[in-house]
Amino acid sequence: MMTFSATGCRVPLDVAEVIVQELANDKDMASLKACSLVCREFVGICRHHIFYDIQLADSSKYLNRTPPARRFKKLLDRNPSIAGYVRSVDYVNGFHPKRGPPVLMHLNRVRSFKFGFTDHDFYGRDRQDWGRIPSPLRSSFFSFIQSNNIVKLHLLSISRLPITIFMHFPRLTTLTLCNISVLDSLHTPDFQTPETSMKLVVLRVLEDCLGAMRTLLAVRNSANKPLLDLKGLEEFTIVVENYGMDVIERVIAPSEKLRSLGLSGLSPDIDCRGHIAQNLSVGSLRTLKKIRLSPMLEEVQGDPYVHLTGELKDIAGKNVLEELILRIQIETDHMCTTEASKWSELDRVLSQPRAFPFLRRVEMSVTTYQCARDYTELHDKLEDIGRNLFPGLRSNKSVEFSFEIIDECV
Numbered sequence: 001m002m003t004f005s006a007t008g009c010r011v012p013l014d015v016a017e018v019i020v021q022e023l024a025n026d027k028d029m030a031s032l033k034a035c036s037l038v039c040r041e042f043v044g045i046c047r048h049h050i051f052y053d054i055q056l057a058d059s060s061k062y063l064n065r066t067p068p069a070r071r072f073k074k075l076l077d078r079n080p081s082i083a084g085y086v087r088s089v090d091y092v093n094g095f096h097p098k099r100g101p102p103v104l105m106h107l108n109r110v111r112s113f114k115f116g117f118t119d120h121d122f123y124g125r126d127r128q129d130w131g132r133i134p135s136p137l138r139s140s141f142f143s144f145i146q147s148n149n150i151v152k153l154h155l156l157s158i159s160r161l162p163i164t165i166f167m168h169f170p171r172l173t174t175l176t177l178c179n180i181s182v183l184d185s186l187h188t189p190d191f192q193t194p195e196t197s198m199k200l201v202v203l204r205v206l207e208d209c210l211g212a213m214r215t216l217l218a219v220r221n222s223a224n225k226p227l228l229d230l231k232g233l234e235e236f237t238i239v240v241e242n243y244g245m246d247v248i249e250r251v252i253a254p255s256e257k258l259r260s261l262g263l264s265g266l267s268p269d270i271d272c273r274g275h276i277a278q279n280l281s282v283g284s285l286r287t288l289k290k291i292r293l294s295p296m297l298e299e300v301q302g303d304p305y306v307h308l309t310g311e312l313k314d315i316a317g318k319n320v321l322e323e324l325i326l327r328i329q330i331e332t333d334h335m336c337t338t339e340a341s342k343w344s345e346l347d348r349v350l351s352q353p354r355a356f357p358f359l360r361r362v363e364m365s366v367t368t369y370q371c372a373r374d375y376t377e378l379h380d381k382l383e384d385i386g387r388n389l390f391p392g393l394r395s396n397k398s399v400e401f402s403f404e405i406i407d408e409c410v
Contacts, residue, residue, distance in 0.1 A: 051085040053112075056103065057093060073103040080106070088112035092156060093128075104144040111149060115141065116156025116178070127159035127179055145169070155180050161212075163219055166227060170196040177213070178206035184215050197221060197229040203251065204237040210244040217250050230254040234287075240265030245275040252276070256283035264294035266331075273307035277314035285319055289358075294327040297336045304328055304336060304366075309345045316355035323361045324350075332369040332410055338381040344389040350399075351392025359399055367406040379405055 029050065056069040066074075069091070076083055083106050091104070092114065117128040130138075150169050154176040155161070160183045175198070205213050219227040233255040238248060240263060252258055258280070263270060272293075280288065295306045303309075305326065315321075326346075330336050337343075350356055366382055368375045386403035393401040 047082065047085050051082055053088040053090070054086055055090040057091070069103050073106075076103065076106050083107050084109055086110055088152075090114040093117050104140040105147075107144065108147045109149075110144075112152035112174075113145070113148070113150050114154035114156070116154070116158055118157055127157045127181065130158055130160045130162065130183070154178075163215060163227075166198065166216065167196075167221060169198055172198045173200060174202040175200055176204040176206065177209040179208040180212045181208075182212045182215050184219070196223075197225050197227055199229040199231075200233055202235040203230075203233060204235075205247070205251075206237075206239050208241070209239075210241055210247055213247050213251075217247070231256050233258060235260040235262075237262035237292075238264075240270040243269050243271075245271060249275055249279045252284065253279040253281070256281050257287045258284035259287050260290040260292070261288065262292040262294075264296075264327075266296045267298060267302055267306050270295050270306050272305075272311050276308070276311040280315065285315060287320065289320060290323040290325070291321065292325040292327070294329065296329045296331055298331045298334050300335045301337055301339075303342055305342075305346060309349045312346075312349050312356075316349065316352060319356065320358045321356055322358050324359070324363070326362075326364045327367070328365065329367045330369065333371050333373040335378060336366075338378070338385065340385070340389055343385045347390040347392045351396065361400045362393055363400075363402050365404040365406055367408060369408050369410050371410050375407060379407065 054072060056072060057067055086107050087110060089104070089107065089110050089112070094117065145165070145168055149171055151171050152174040153169060153172055155178070157179040159181045161180060163182050163184055166182075216228055217226070221227055230251060231254055233251070234257055236248075236251055236255075236258065237260075238244075238251070240248070244265075248263070252261070261276075263272070291308075293305070293308055295304075297304065305328075312321075328336075350359065350362065364386075368378065382405050386405070390401060390403065393399055
């Protein structure tokens with residue numbers, strides 16, 4: 001039985017930690033804050049979760065109130081020990097910041113860091129030029145990344161980012177890039193070039209980053225080793241633009257333990273033909289369990305699977321694939337093929353005897369984006385395709401198969 005007295009809490013701390021962990025899992029911040037007032041022993045347990053992940057900003061949208069970065073700095077001034085609880089920092093500013101957040105220089109136990117710039121459109125094409133970022137903010141950034149053991153990094157909407165910055169995350173395992181360009185210069189006064197490489201486990205290359213990725217893949221450190229060590233890469237997600245399938249080849253080929261592969265992009269930029277199967281190592285063929293494909297189709301006669309079926313055919317009988325998720329999208333007011341032979345090809349490939357013995361889930365959806373076109377006829381044909389063209393998958397009791405049509409008005 002739990003009891004409380006003026007001298008403190010009479011409940012085993014391990015029980016209290018389980019209770020607080022459940023609140024943290026539910027992201028129930030109000031209850032966590034209330035629990036921190038129960039007794040002295042609860043304070044540290046709750047603060048570990050309350051301040052574990054902080055979101056800071058110093059944007060112009062806070063004209064009438066103090067930005068979060070300034071409020072948190074005031075909190076640290078009153079109670080410096082709070083900085084020791086912070087493990088994840090999300091600092092996304094508005095474009096053209098006036099000054100830097102001094103709060104970053106007070107944090108030294110952060111493991112996950114998201115840094116960048118955005119306005120209202122998260123995936124907007126604008127970028128903040130690194131050279132025009134205020135000097136105090138750059139200094140804070142440099143000091144911060146050198147004082148913390150960052151293992152997860154997310155960079156957003158920055159142009160001309162010095163390539164040498166990436167060399168100072170020797171323990172980085174997760175890298176996410178969105179709308180980034182890099183400056184291919186190995187000489188800056190800010191750092192001395194180290195000899196270590198980033199041993200990535202998770203790599204996500206989102207919008208407008210293929211140029212940056214090509215540069216990162218080509219750069220070698222002072223020990224003449226690749227900047228990116230991809231042998232242990234387990235999860236790779238990429239948005240393909242401007243015929244960037246070469247980046248996929250260069251990323252997955254070195255990996256010996258790829259487990260999850262996610263591809264999305266506009267057809268015909270994304271075309272799997274000849275780019276996937278032949279670049280999977282023997283090790284990755286033994287570990288790849290999930291493929292997720294999300295093409296945006298524009299051509300009426302195009303392959304709805306952007307030739308992924310051919311790649312699946314090439315790995316048939318020598319894979320451990322468990323899950324295949326296809327999120328097919330039709331560009332606004334465009335059409336897609338309803339040719340039976342093209343849609344049924346997936347069923348033929350996956351239903352071959354002993355070709356995919358570990359397959360347990362195939363999930364398909366086709367999304368149309370309607371503005372002026374009437375999609376009634378197309379939806380009827382797609383529904384018929386879903387009902388009749390996947391007999392092998394539907395009859396396979398070992399595989400959970402679903403086919404869904406989604407209509408979005410824009």
